Amino acid sequence: MKLECNAVVPDLGCDYVASGDTVDAVHDDMMAHGGQVHSDLMDGMSEAEMARAGQEMSERIKELVRANN
Ligand SMILES: [Zn+2]
Numbered sequence: 167m168k169l170e171c172n173a174v175v176p177d178l179g180c181d182y183v184a185s186g187d188t189v190d191a192v193h194d195d196m197m198a199h200g201g202q203v204h205s206d207l208m209d210g211m212s213e214a215e216m217a218r219a220g221q222e223m224s225e226r227i228k229e230l231v232r233a234n235n
Pocket residue numbers: 171172178180181182199200203204
């Protein structure tokens with residue numbers, strides 16, 4: 167299973183592809199990638215905003231993995 171970073175946040179124009187054997191594995195790979203490469207997306211957010219954005223991103227990634235694999 168795999169998911170392109172570009173499918174999650176098209177505006178970034180990033181060509182990273184997360185992969186794994188399960189939805190959770192692809193999700194974890196993508197979240198780790200986001201934390202390493204796109205941490206600037208969280209710049210200026212409060213802790214509460216960050217928590218909410220992380221939660222939304224997490225759900226979105228799982229939906230996309232299920233829809234595309
Ligand atoms: Zn990316």
